[in-house]
Amino acid sequence: MNPERDLITAITRRAAAFAPTSPPAGLRQGIGDDCAIWKPSPQQDSLITTDTLVEGVHFDRRWHPPHLLGRKAVAVNMSDIAAMGGTPRYVLLSLGLGDQEDPAWLDAMLDGLAEAVAAYGAVLIGGDTVNSPERLLLSVTVIGESPESRACLRSSGQPGDSVWVGGPLGLAAGGLELCRQGLATDPRWQPAVQAHLDPQAQVELGQKLATAGLVHAMMDLSDGLATDLAHICTASGVSAEVAAALLPIPALVHRAAAVCQADPLSWALGGGEDYHLLFTADPAHDPAISNLAGTVAGATLTRIGCLTAPPAGGPGVILRDADGTGREISYRGYDHFRAAP
Ligand SMILES: [Mg+2]
Numbered sequence: 466m467n468p469e470r471d472l473i474t475a476i477t478r479r480a481a482a483f484a485p486t487s488p489p490a491g492l493r494q495g496i497g498d499d500c501a502i503w504k505p506s507p508q509q510d511s512l513i514t515t516d517t518l519v520e521g522v523h524f525d526r527r528w529h530p531p532h533l534l535g536r537k538a539v540a541v542n543m544s545d546i547a548a549m550g551g552t553p554r555y556v557l558l559s560l561g562l563g564d565q566e567d568p569a570w571l572d573a574m575l576d577g578l579a580e581a582v583a584a585y586g587a588v589l590i591g592g593d594t595v596n597s598p599e600r601l602l603l604s605v606t607v608i609g610e611s612p613e614s615r616a617c618l619r620s621s622g623q624p625g626d627s628v629w630v631g632g633p634l635g636l637a638a639g640g641l642e643l644c645r646q647g648l649a650t651d652p653r654w655q656p657a658v659q660a661h662l663d664p665q666a667q668v669e670l671g672q673k674l675a676t677a678g679l680v681h682a683m684m685d686l687s688d689g690l691a692t693d694l695a696h697i698c699t700a701s702g703v704s705a706e707v708a709a710a711l712l713p714i715p716a717l718v719h720r721a722a723a724v725c726q727a728d729p730l731s732w733a734l735g736g737g738e739d740y741h742l743l744f745t746a747d748p749a750h751d752p753a754i755s756n757l758a759g760t761v762a763g764a765t766l767t768r769i770g771c772l773t774a775p776p777a778g779g780p781g782v783i784l785r786d787a788d789g790t791g792r793e794i795s796y797r798g799y800d801h802f803r804a805a806p
Contacts, residue, residue, distance in 0.1 A: 468564070472594050475572070476558065479579035480589040489554065489588055501590035503555060509610040514545040517559075517604040526601075528644040531570045533662045534603070535577030541687070542607040543585045543666035544740040548685040549618075550675025551611040553587040553668065559604040561597030578605075585668060617675050617744070622682035622701035626745035626772040629754060631667050631764050634690060635718040635729055636660035638736020642725045657721055664740040670761045671742055679754055683744035688798075689737040690769075691782060695795035697745065698772070698780040705782045706791070707770035731802035734784070734794060745772055 477496050488495070493502035505511045518524055518538050526534075539556065546553045558578065562571070582589050587607065595602075640661030643649050649658045666685075674680045682697045690712075694705050714733045722729040746754060751768060758766035770785075783791040794802075 469594050472560070472562070472571075475575060476560075476589070476592065476594075479575050483579040483583040484588055485583075492555070492588065492590065495588065495590045501555070501557075503590070503608070506610055508613050510613055510616055512546055512549055512551045512609040512611060512616065513606065514542055514609075515604065515606040516542045516545065517602065519602050520600040525644070528649055529662060531574035532577035535574040535579075536581040536663055538603045538605050539578055539581035539585065540664050540666045540740065542605045543581075543668055544664070544685040544687065546607055546609040547666045547668040547671035547742060548683055549609070549611055549616040550671045550680070550683065551609040551616060552672060553585050553607050553609045555590045555608040556582045556587050557606040557608075558589065558592035559595070559602075559606075560592070561595045561600075561602030561604075563598045563601070564596070566601075585666070611675065615675055617671070617680045617683035619682050619684050619697050619700040622697050622703050622745040622772050623747075624703050624772055624774040625748065626681050627748045627751055627754075627768050628694065628705055628707065628743070628745050628770045628772060630686065630690070630713065630741055630743055630767050630769055631670055632739065632741035633713045633715045633718070633765065634686075634734075634739055634741075635714050635732035635736055637664060637738040637740070638689075638732035639718050639721040639725070639727075639729075641736075641738070642727055642732075643721060646725055648724065654717075654721055656715075656717055661738065664738065665763060666740055667742045667761075667764060670757075670764045673757055673761060674742070674744060674754075677753070677757065679746050679750045679757070681745045681747065683742060686739040686741050686743050687737060689735040690743065691734045691784075691794040691797040691802075692737075693743055694782050695780075697743070698775075698782060698795070701772070702775060702780060703772045704775045704780050705770060705772050707782065707784050707794075709784055709786050711767065711769045713765065713767040713769075728802055735798045735802050
């Protein structure tokens with residue numbers, strides 16, 4: 466009995482079960498040797514990204530079903546490939562587990578993970594397992610591709626650009642709080658709970674925006690709009706102004722915030738984990754971008770503001786309220802908004 470061998474066998478079996486019927490043309494060696502071997506496609510840049518989920522820090526097993534946790538570990542990485550306008554190709558998994566792991570829990574998690582890898586059109590090609598007695602740890606690496614020199618960077622924003630988001634804000638943060646307060650089983654909160662437990666990366670939207678040449682700067686919303694837009698501003702050397710009235714905060718988020726005694730604006734700006742795309746584009750493309758939303762399932766594109774020339778004080782993000790007053794929100798997390806007037 467060798468638990469690590471058993472685990473590798475279990476992962477390999479799932480990789481095979483969810484693999485495409487014919488392996489990708491560039492894959493020379495998948496799971497089973499010291500390294501995987503792939504040949505990048507001609508005229509493509511290779512993209513690589515990694516993201517780790519740690520039990521008790523990034524997820525809580527008391528409310529996160531294992532199947533959905535496996536899917537989320539993949540989706541948060543796919544979201545980074547989406548943010549470049551890329552196409553995911555290969556996935557590596559590193560798993561840190563204790564000795565007493567429940568086999569049924571692990572099977573369900575691996576099923577969700579393998580299912581998600583296949584759903585995003587990628588192939589699991591290797592990884593590692595380590596002993597982690599205190600906390601479960603799930604580290605996923607994704608290798609992707611994008612047409613040469615066409616990947617969308619954070620640093621390409623220009624003053625005057627429109628700022629767009631690819632979906633509603635605050636649902637995932639609301640879902641997390643509903644789970645924390647033991648309210649997640651109430652059917653009326655399911656869109657928020659699902660957004661937290663099972664986020665969807667906007668890979669197709671990212672590809673379409675990049676291919677159409679409509680985007681200047683792009684990233685994905687993982688830390689909350691206030692922080693993520695500040696990253697674009699810093700990288701691009703610009704400021705941003707966002708109108709509070711334009712933020713796509715669903716009525717459900719307002720209702721859930723009332724029940725949780727939380728502030729919906731805090732969830733929308735500082736909650737994080739929405740995993741929608743955040744991008745900037747020439748305002749001349751506003752109509753084309755609005756039209757594109759209808760061609761991608763699950764995408765609701767909303768223009769929330771614009772980039773501006775940076776003031777003397779340096780780049781920053783201003784939130785403009787309906788009465789015209791502005792406040793600086795750069796890099797603010799959840800707690801900052803709660804205290805705001
Ligand atoms: Mg990202």
